[in-house]
Structures are given as structure tokens and as C-alpha cells.
Amino acid sequence: MKTNRMAGVVLALVVAGCEDRVRGQLTVLISTNMRVPGSLTDVTLRVKQDNTIRFQRSRRLPLKDEPLPFTVALIRGEEPAPVAEVRVAAWQDQTLRIVREVITTLPESRRAYLPIELQWFCLDNVQGSGGTPSEPDLNKVSNNCPDGQTCVDGECESSTIDEDVLPDLDDQPERPDECFDVQACFQDANQVFVDDTECLIDNPRGGKGANVAIMIEDNGDGFCLSDGRCVLPLDGYSEQGWTVSGDKVKLTRGACADARVTGVLVTTTCTTKTISQATCTD
Numbered sequence: 001m002k003t004n005r006m007a008g009v010v011l012a013l014v015v016a017g018c019e020d021r022v023r024g025q026l027t028v029l030i031s032t033n034m035r036v037p038g039s040l041t042d043v044t045l046r047v048k049q050d051n052t053i054r055f056q057r058s059r060r061l062p063l064k065d066e067p068l069p070f071t072v073a074l075i076r077g078e079e080p081a082p083v084a085e086v087r088v089a090a091w092q093d094q095t096l097r098i099v100r101e102v103i104t105t106l107p108e109s110r111r112a113y114l115p116i117e118l119q120w121f122c123l124d125n126v127q128g129s130g131g132t133p134s135e136p137d138l139n140k141v142s143n144n145c146p147d148g149q150t151c152v153d154g155e156c157e158s159s160t161i162d163e164d165v166l167p168d169l170d171d172q173p174e175r176p177d178e179c180f181d182v183q184a185c186f187q188d189a190n191q192v193f194v195d196d197t198e199c200l201i202d203n204p205r206g207g208k209g210a211n212v213a214i215m216i217e218d219n220g221d222g223f224c225l226s227d228g229r230c231v232l233p234l235d236g237y238s239e240q241g242w243t244v245s246g247d248k249v250k251l252t253r254g255a256c257a258d259a260r261v262t263g264v265l266v267t268t269t270c271t272t273k274t275i276s277q278a279t280c281t282d
Contacts, residue, residue, distance in 0.1 A: 024076035024107035027169050031069035032118040033232050036061045039221040040090045042133030048085040062281050076106040091133045099126050099141050101150045101159045111169040115275050117240045121154035121254035153254035179280035180273040182223040189267035199256035200248040207268025212242050214255050215263040236272040
């Protein structure tokens with residue numbers, strides 16, 4: 001049976017002060033475009049502030065009450081400009097496969113939104129064992145990136161994100177109640193030409209909405225179609241997936257830079273998948 005249930009956790013990083021003041025909030029969304037379970041079976045999310053662990057939770061995937069994507073809301077207290085270090089590690093059984101880290105400031109009064117995708121492009125770009133999924137030690141894990149950087153789209157970039165550039169939570173579309181059926185949506189999808197210089201494709205028109213996927217080898221990470229093609233969906237209207245630029249669609253840079261990508265598929269038969277929508281599990 002296809003399933004899609006999502007849950008969230010609200011976390012106050014510091015004890016609240018005046019209750020009549022609107023306190024800032026940072027909602028962190030953890031998602032992946034890979035098949036779960038499959039590439040990932042366990043995930044741990046940790047939040048540190050002032051070198052103190054404020055929150056840590058480990059989950060076996062998928063859970064009926066808490067699959068990916070899931071959210072954690074970090075509530076700002078009275079401390080000026082509180083900095084939060086968010087670290088996510090994911091395993092496949094006992095093997096560490098992904099580490100992501102983001103350092104940012106909790107907003108003073110608005111509700112900001114921070115999506116973190118566990119990307120296939122960064123799979124196995126890790127060092128350290130991090131313990132085990134049942135007893136994780138996120139102090140002993142990192143990317144194969146210099147200090148202060150993390151893996152995004154298969155490349156190292158700064159792990160610090162200015163809070164001012166984070167979008168407002170209230171501007172995000174509502175989460176769909178139903179999961180996204182990758183195999184049904186892309187079964188009759190067409191392969192398209194990609195302008196590798198800027199990683200652009202033509203903007204598809206018509207139908208229920210645009211959906212884009214990269215093609216990869218059948219290695220257990222993606223969703224395989226009945227014709228043998230294996231795909232990973234890219235989230236729409238997201239810099240970690242694709243965005244619209246006039247009559248073109250700009251793909252995340254990993255879609256063109258990663259040599260393991262064998263092609264790009266496009267379909268308009270389904271409503272556009274966004275980062276907050278879970279993929280269906282069997």
C-alpha cells in the first residue's frame with residue numbers, strides 16, 4: 001500500500017522570556033529524492049547551540065508516523081542572535097552514507113524555512129563511522145570537505161547560511177496529502193536535450209504540471225521503471241532540484257556535473273513534486 005504520513009517536532013532552543021513578544025522560528029525540513037528504504041535506512045538529526053546538544057533524534061526509515069520528509073521547528077528564546085548548528089547523518093544499515101551540516105542564526109521574529117535534502121549527488125561523500133544508527137556519534141562524522149564546508153550537489157560549499165536569505169515559512173506551498181508515485185509519473189516520460197553549459201532544459205508546457213528526473217544506473221538508489229530506466233525525481237521550484245528561468249528550466253548543478261547521470265526525463269502527466277512531498281513507499 002502506498003503511504004505518506006509526516007510529523008513535526010517543535011523545539012525551544014532556549015527558555016522563553018516574555019510571552020507577549022512574537023518569537024522567531026526556524027523550521028528545518030529534512031528530505032531525500034532517493035528510494036527509502038533502499039539507499040537510506042536510518043537518519044539522525046542533531047541541533048547544537050553553544051556547543052551543547054539541544055536536540056537529537058534517530059529514526060529507522062520509513063516509519064508510519066515519521067517518514068521523510070519530516071520537520072523540526074526551532075524556537076528562538078531571549079539570547080541575542082542565537083546560532084544553531086544543524087547536522088544530519090544517514091545510514092544504509094550499518095554504513096554511513098550522507099552527512100549534511102548547516103549553521104545559521106535563528107530569526108528574531110519571523111518564521112524562516114530551511115530545507116535540507118539528503119542528495120544522491122553527495123552519497124558516500126563522508127568520513128568517519130559516526131558510531132551506529134542505534135548509537136550515533138555525530139561528533140565523529142563529516143563530509144570529505146574542508147572545515148566549515150558541507151556537500152551540496154556533489155560539491156563542497158560553505159555550511160553557513162545567512163538567515164536573511166532563508167525564505168519565509170508562510171510563503172511555502174501546503175504539503176500535499178498524497179505521496180508522489182515516481183514510477184507511475186515517469187513511466188512514459190521523454191528524455192530531453194540538456195544545455196550542459198548552464199544546465200538548462202526547455203520549460204515543459206501543458207498537462208497537470210512539470211516534473212523532471214535524472215536517469216541513473218540500476219544500483220538500488222533510484223526508482224526503476226518497467227522499461228528498465230532508473231530515475232531520481234528532482235524537486236520543483238527548488239535550487240536543490242529545478243527552477244524556472246523564462247522559457248527554460250534550470251537544473252541543480254549536480255544534474256550536469258555528475259558523470260553518473262545518464263540523461264534527464266521530463267513529464268507533464270502529474271502535479272509538480274516539491275521538496276515537502278514524500279515519495280511513495282511500497
